[in-house]
Amino acid sequence: MFTYLVRRLIYVLPVAVGVSIICFLLVHIAPGDPLTAIMPVDATAEEQAAMRSAYGLDKPLPVQYAIWIGKAAMGDLGKSIATGRPVADEVFTAVRNSLLLAFSASVIAFPIGLFLGFLAGYFRDTIFDRLVTAIAITGVSVPNYWLGIVLVIIFSVQLGWLPSMGAGPGGSGEWTWDYAHVRHLILPAVTLAVVPIGIVARTVRALVGDIFSMDFVQALYAKGLRHGDVLRHVVRNAAPTALSVMGLQLGYLLGGSILIETVFNWPGSGFLLSNAIFQRDLPLLQGTILILSLFFVGMNLIVDVAQAAIDPRIKRS
């Protein structure tokens, strides 16, 4: 297991480097000069050049990359062109908020998805199964920003129960676990949870249904196990796959919540990213994408290792 872990960690390095190069290049290939966004329209050529060299944009790309990644490795992602604040700080706060949202959505989605999926797989081809499948398909296919807007209309505008904007009453972006803040979390987290509920439920349903139709389940009954013990075996068999689906979903929630964060003005990484794009804030954009991608890589690593730890069929040597 230890050697497996070390080997997986070594594999991650080139992936991380590749990811960082792609992040860097993507931003540079994108059309538009980042300077035009922040320079006054009447800026002279000298002023532009000065700005350019201040941000290091006059150097060749590989050099820019080397400088950027070297500093990034030290935790310095440069300064935001738009706000002048360190990118690392901005990204840190935003990622923390996104994580908060993603974890909250997961806490809602995973138990519900697992529960519905397990029961649907267990009662396969019954009305309950069809109901769950219908719910799952609806959850996956309804555009979640639209759902977000509908929920805002119902619970914020009509009923006035819950706030629809921001991550807290003050708008400071500082999170605390109190009623006033948690109220802000409910609508975006519920909205974000809908897709993973559908995906987890569908996957687990298929998984559990398949396992129940396998011969060994009959053999377990044949040796005298009670129902509960057989269920334990089924869960053990389903766990590795279910776990990896949930891990990947968490990764998607983290990076894929741009629309939801925009709808709810949630100050997370997706929100930050869309601001960075519209303001052509190059360092901020690069930094945010890099951190999000590395999160995704890390999530995959954790999922793989956890899966190998609980699934004996995966060769660990």
Add this chain to the structure above:
Amino acid sequence: MTETPLVEFNALKVRFKGERTVHAINGLSLSMQQGETLGLLGESGSGKSVTLKTLLRLLPPRRSEIEGSVRVNGTDITTLSGRALSAYRGREVSMVFQEPALALDPVYTIGDQIAETVMRHKGIGRHAAMDVALDMLTRVRIPSPERRLKNYPHEMSGGMRQRAMIALALACRPKLLLADEPTTALDATVQIQILLLLRELQREFGMGVIFVTHDIGVAVEVSDRIAVMYAGNIVETGTTRDVIKNPRHPYTRGLLAANLHGAVKGERLDAIPGSPPALEELPSACSFAPRCAFARPQCLSGLPPVTDLGDGHSVACVLEHPAFDERSREALPV
């Protein structure tokens, strides 16, 4: 005083409901003594597996209906449920499946899987149960059993997995072992080893065995008695010697002619022309009639009577019934 029979089927009927009804077992009666090995022979679809699964009550409860009685050591097991059923399964009767690769749980170690059964039935702790598991692996002669205890099924060869499956099935010393084509999935040389092992363990533990096979050679090798199944019923049963030397039912004769004289060991029983009947309706006449060279009007007028030929040899065919006209019987080619 006669001993309680180990197994006693009395007019057993098993029906599957669903899009179409399947009458899988149609009035099967059979009894089996303690410690006896019964070879169950018959074509694909004749109901051999359903018979074994009925004995362990493994048929899907919502989609199957059981009629008649099945007594194991005097207890009717068709009415067992809940705690009594799980206490019965694996302790009184246990099963070795055809495909050990599919019948073992892939994510539990062999040791855990054996120990789990032992803990369930003997109420002993995990440590003691592991000792039993180790002892069983030694008895089925798995090399380096201590190490194999910690193996997962995929880490073993097919033959070794089947040995492990046998160890699991015998861990609680059942009175009856059901073996549903336990060697079909294995290589020929491994097949023989497994057969020898089963026979040896059967003698050692003194348990009864029902051995399902397509291979008459294997059936002759392992069984004290043979029962031949056709379309959900037993058409002939008797000692291995009687059934092989003096087969009375046209179907049994067909099987033997096709398999023994040709001496093609391991071949499936498909040499009789025609195919078995669809089981959508309860039979009201001899099910074999459409394929039988000796069929005559009486065969279609009702279910063929069962005739006892003595020494436990019985056959369900009008030709063997004492009331049947002797002259036309003599005219039969044998």
